[in-house]
Amino acid sequence: MSLSSLAQQIHLWLLGHMSEQWTLVLEMIIAGILVISFFAVLGLVLVYMERKVSAWMQIRLGPNRVGPKGLLQSFADTLKLLIKEGLTPDGADKFLFNIAPIGAIMVSMLLMAPIPFAKDFQMWDINIGVLYVSAVSSLSVISILVAGWSSNNKYSLLGAMRSGAQIVSYELSAGMAIMTIVILSGSLSLTEIIQSQQNGWWLFKGHVPVIIAFVIYIIAVTAETNRAPFDMAEAESELTAGFHTEYSGMKFALFFLAEYVNVFIVCAIGAILFLGGWMPLHIGEWTAFNHIMDYIPSSIWFMGKTFGLIFLIMWFRWTFPRLRVDQLLKLEWNYLLPISMINVVLVTALAILGWYFK
Amino acid sequence: MFLINYIKEVAAAIGSLLKGMRRTGYYFTHHKEIITQQYPDNRDHLNLPERFKGEVVMPHNEANEHRCTGCTACELACPNGTIKVITKFDITPEGKKKKAIDKLVYHLELCTLCNLCIEACPSDAIKMAQTFEHSVFDRSQLTKILNNPDSKIMDGVE
Numbered sequence: 001m002s003l004s005s006l007a008q009q010i011h012l013w014l015l016g017h018m019s020e021q022w023t024l025v026l027e028m029i030i031a032g033i034l035v036i037s038f039f040a041v042l043g044l045v046l047v048y049m050e051r052k053v054s055a056w057m058q059i060r061l062g063p064n065r066v067g068p069k070g071l072l073q074s075f076a077d078t079l080k081l082l083i084k085e086g087l088t089p090d091g092a093d094k095f096l097f098n099i100a101p102i103g104a105i106m107v108s109m110l111l112m113a114p115i116p117f118a119k120d121f122q123m124w125d126i127n128i129g130v131l132y133v134s135a136v137s138s139l140s141v142i143s144i145l146v147a148g149w150s151s152n153n154k155y156s157l158l159g160a161m162r163s164g165a166q167i168v169s170y171e172l173s174a175g176m177a178i179m180t181i182v183i184l185s186g187s188l189s190l191t192e193i194i195q196s197q198q199n200g201w202w203l204f205k206g207h208v209p210v211i212i213a214f215v216i217y218i219i220a221v222t223a224e225t226n227r228a229p230f231d232m233a234e235a236e237s238e239l240t241a242g243f244h245t246e247y248s249g250m251k252f253a254l255f256f257l258a259e260y261v262n263v264f265i266v267c268a269i270g271a272i273l274f275l276g277g278w279m280p281l282h283i284g285e286w287t288a289f290n291h292i293m294d295y296i297p298s299s300i301w302f303m304g305k306t307f308g309l310i311f312l313i314m315w316f317r318w319t320f321p322r323l324r325v326d327q328l329l330k331l332e333w334n335y336l337l338p339i340s341m342i343n344v345v346l347v348t349a350l351a352i353l354g355w356y357f358k
Numbered sequence: 359m360f361l362i363n364y365i366k367e368v369a370a371a372i373g374s375l376l377k378g379m380r381r382t383g384y385y386f387t388h389h390k391e392i393i394t395q396q397y398p399d400n401r402d403h404l405n406l407p408e409r410f411k412g413e414v415v416m417p418h419n420e421a422n423e424h425r426c427t428g429c430t431a432c433e434l435a436c437p438n439g440t441i442k443v444i445t446k447f448d449i450t451p452e453g454k455k456k457k458a459i460d461k462l463v464y465h466l467e468l469c470t471l472c473n474l475c476i477e478a479c480p481s482d483a484i485k486m487a488q489t490f491e492h493s494v495f496d497r498s499q500l501t502k503i504l505n506n507p508d509s510k511i512m513d514g515v516e
């Protein structure tokens with residue numbers, strides 16, 4: 001049974017038992033609970049994955065004491081964070097200080113809305129999904145700035161300012177990279193973009209320009225989610241964790257969770273735009289092969305692609321050293337932005353002339 | 359010209375980044391390279407690298423002889439005053455006075471295991487041991503006398 005038919009059955013069952021308004025309310029509540037529990041599971045899984053990946057890349061073992069193969073390590077850490085005291089420093093702006101982590105997690109929740117997790121399984125199918133995602137994701141810088149400002153700590157403020165400069169500049173090239181796909185598929189709706197990849201993913205159909213756009217997208221979103229090698233906002237060794245230096249307990253955990261959920265979301269968007277979202281892998285005329293691929297559920301395809309990209313971003317983090325602030329801005333303004341501008345022009349020409357595989 | 363350099367730079371950057379990723383990718387897939395030791399579990403068959411530095415010791419041979427001449431080079435080399443060489447004067451059979459060590463006091467609690475003393479020693483009298491379970495309940499137990507009681511200097515070491 002697929003996820004969409006399950007959702008359909010729940011919808012019909014609810015409609016059979018109550019009025020339309022109550023169905024809507026109940027469905028909203030169910031979706032909310034699902035999103036929150038998905039967040040929790042995602043946080044646990046990604047933290048464990050990150051620690052294992054980092055350990056293996058650095059010839060270490062990683063967590064291996066709590067539970068079999070250390071699988072319960074992130075549960076133990078969460079428990080620890082839950083029972084820690086959530087300190088608010090004396091000199092801090094109390095209201096802003098406490099509201100910043102909630103803002104961060106809210107932005108991540110909003111971004112979950114338009115993502116199609118499987119075929120016909122999506123919370124909110126809006127016709128401007130791409131625009132919505134890029135607009136809302138830029139709100140995350142506000143919570144970081146607020147956190148840094150209200151902490152009344154120079155490291156926090158420095159981290160927040162760095163992150164502001166970084167997110168604002170890298171959003172440009174991320175936007176350009178997203179635009180190439182919008183140009184090729186001719187739609188801003190995430191569902192339609194996926195539909196346009198029925199006969200092959202854009203990464204394969206679009207020749208070199210789309211590959212360049214994909215690389216630029218991955219670099220830019222790594223910077224946007226503040227992960228190494230672009231983790232200037234946190235920079236443990238320079239800023240003692242930057243904007244969340246003063247946070248502890250659950251408020252720290254919210255920032256931590258928001259970071260990982262954001263990584264998931266940008267990878268999901270990358271998978272949707274370039275790798276066909278939940279579309280199975282189809283190769284031209286190989287009908288038998290295509291049929292086998294169709295048997296794998298669409299949710300598995302989506303998750304597989306997303307986690308593949310997450311692994312790629314983790315691979316970056318544990319391989320490359322952190323950039324300096326000036327190098328960071330130079331990379332964006334001298335390299336990524338000009339290249340992606342030219343790339344957009346190339347893709348436009350490609351789309352007009354129809355020189356991509358159809 | 360500018361454009362060629364620009365493209366070259368980008369290509370070189372991508373090349374070197376891929377090189378780094380190939381290395382970490384290799385480690386990721388080759389788990390037998392892992393160097394972490396599961397310490398308390400493998401206490402009986404620890405596999406320490408040769409250059410592991412645990413504490414400074416002075417080896418003695420079966421006749422309870424060491425190679426230390428009492429030259430105090432180690433004391434001078436030590437950046438944080440960990441070693442104190444207390445000398446005495448022995449009377450040789452010919453009736454001459456000869457400098458020798460009475461005690462070589464070593465403060466493990468101050469030592470940073472930097473190896474400078476061992477490099478400074480002209481007669482290879484001290485070396486690093488691989489013991490590392492140093493915790494004790496009383497700080498004074500960390501002050502050690504490296505030469506055995508009644509030990510003598512080896513013949514032929516000047």
Ligand code: SF4
Pocket residue numbers: 414435436437438439440441468469470471472473474475476
């Ligand atoms: S290892 Fe370094 S700190 Fe320790 S005794 Fe020798 S010189 Fe001093």
Ligand code: SF4
Pocket residue numbers: 425426427428429430431432433443478479480481482483484
């Ligand atoms: S241990 Fe070596 S350097 Fe130190 S006093 Fe003895 S001979 Fe000299």
